[in-house]
Amino acid sequence: MKFLRLLPFVVALPLAAQQRVALTPPMGWNSWNHFAGRVTDADVRAAADAIVSSGMKDAGYIYVNIDDTWEGKRDASGVLHTNEKFPDMKALGDYIHSKGLKFGIYSSPGPQTCARFEGSYQHEEQDAKTWAEWGVDYIKYDLCSYRTIMREAAAKDPANGEKIQSDLMRQAYQKISDAIRKTGRPMVLSLCQYGWDEVWTWAPALGGNLWRTTGDISDSYLSMSQIGFSQAGLSKYAGPGHWNDPDMLEVGNGRMTAEEYRTHMSLWSLLAAPLLAGNDLSKMSDETKSILLNKEAIAIDQDALGKQGDRVWAKGALEVWAKPLSNGKVAVGLFNRSLEAAPVSVRFADAGAKSSAKVRDVWAGKDLGTKQGSYTANVAPHGVVLLILE
Ligand code: GLA
Numbered sequence: 001m002k003f004l005r006l007l008p009f010v011v012a013l014p015l016a017a018q019q020r021v022a023l024t025p026p027m028g029w030n031s032w033n034h035f036a037g038r039v040t041d042a043d044v045r046a047a048a049d050a051i052v053s054s055g056m057k058d059a060g061y062i063y064v065n066i067d068d069t070w071e072g073k074r075d076a077s078g079v080l081h082t083n084e085k086f087p088d089m090k091a092l093g094d095y096i097h098s099k100g101l102k103f104g105i106y107s108s109p110g111p112q113t114c115a116r117f118e119g120s121y122q123h124e125e126q127d128a129k130t131w132a133e134w135g136v137d138y139i140k141y142d143l144c145s146y147r148t149i150m151r152e153a154a155a156k157d158p159a160n161g162e163k164i165q166s167d168l169m170r171q172a173y174q175k176i177s178d179a180i181r182k183t184g185r186p187m188v189l190s191l192c193q194y195g196w197d198e199v200w201t202w203a204p205a206l207g208g209n210l211w212r213t214t215g216d217i218s219d220s221y222l223s224m225s226q227i228g229f230s231q232a233g234l235s236k237y238a239g240p241g242h243w244n245d246p247d248m249l250e251v252g253n254g255r256m257t258a259e260e261y262r263t264h265m266s267l268w269s270l271l272a273a274p275l276l277a278g279n280d281l282s283k284m285s286d287e288t289k290s291i292l293l294n295k296e297a298i299a300i301d302q303d304a305l306g307k308q309g310d311r312v313w314a315k316g317a318l319e320v321w322a323k324p325l326s327n328g329k330v331a332v333g334l335f336n337r338s339l340e341a342a343p344v345s346v347r348f349a350d351a352g353a354k355s356s357a358k359v360r361d362v363w364a365g366k367d368l369g370t371k372q373g374s375y376t377a378n379v380a381p382h383g384v385v386l387l388i389l390e
Pocket of ligand 1: 032067068192215
């Protein structure tokens with residue numbers, strides 16, 4: 001008697017389940033900011049090792065994400081293989097998982113990625129299946145060469161060009177969202193299209209868990225501060241399951257001062273931004289560790305209420321940002337974007353705090369006592385004083 005061979009039974013994840021894979025902003029590491037196109041299997045394993053040994057895993061950094069340049073060629077049946085830098089992606093995923101971490105990868109809806117490697121165009125379901133087989137938990141999907149397809153379509157009908165481009169872009173992200181949910185394997189979906197077309201207004205509905213709000217960050221105070229402080233007004237679009245993404249961290253990459261990196265970490269935490277370290281974790285200074293591992297800054301970012309902070313006051317180069325926290329506390333950043341030290345004040349009412357509040361300085365790790373109505377600190381050039389008001 002012959003036995004019927006049962007086909008594997010895969011249940012697609014409902015759209016609602018997609019929100020549950022990122023109830024707080026994703027935390028982890030991504031290869032791009034430091035390794036860019038040079039990243040190899042060995043670098044990713046070293047990052048996974050260092051995330052554990054440095055204490056970052058225990059602090060919440062869970063995702064180990066390979067960015068662009070892992071892709072090889074498609075075989076005759078269209079299956080995408082890795083290039084020589086990544087000899088066995090399934091084994092690499094297993095290694096990451098064996099450490100209790102999660103595994104992220106990168107692709108593009110276009111024929112080519114930004115670094116001109118093979119993209120997922122017209123192979124979306126096939127690629128999502130491959131990722132699921134490799135054990136992928138997180139996919140960053142970067143628009144890149146798909147823009148050419150959008151532009152070409154728009155050029156055929158200039159009167160409706162803008163709408164045609166917008167529709168095509170949304171369809172591309174919908175397609176990959178459907179494809180990954182069809183695999184039945186939960187994956188975080190990260191949209192990377194640089195904030196075009198007010199992506200924050202439409203990404204959550206199609207299953208996006210985070211979306212880049214700007215162009216690429218680089219390791220300079222100018223780039224970081226322009227991106228970070230330009231996030232004012234976006235707070236209402238973020239919440240549990242769906243987050244604004246002002247791009248990955250540059251902390252520890254060497255071209256900003258410790259003060260500036262603390263500004264970076266503070267601002268990203270107040271923004272409830274994904275915290276994806278972008279440095280070489282196998283060579284971290286104690287100073288870098290002290291910034292990435294500050295428990296109170298991380299707790300501000302990861303607060304269960306899931307409210308993004310916003311600017312509540314600004315005058316010239318001085319800004320005050322506030323983020324409501326779940327236990328009635330408020331996190332406040334006093335920022336000085338100038339090159340001279342300056343006093344910066346927060347009026348508690350502006351921050352949504354009670355008129356009498358216990359003040360804690362996060363980076364100093366000090367309780368400053370109960371203050372009435374407002375608090376003023378002297379803030380270093382390009383610096384921050386990060387407070388918790390209770
Ligand atoms: C784009 C993205 C970056 C990175 C590169 C990789 O520029 O915005 O974050 O993924 O592509 O090529």
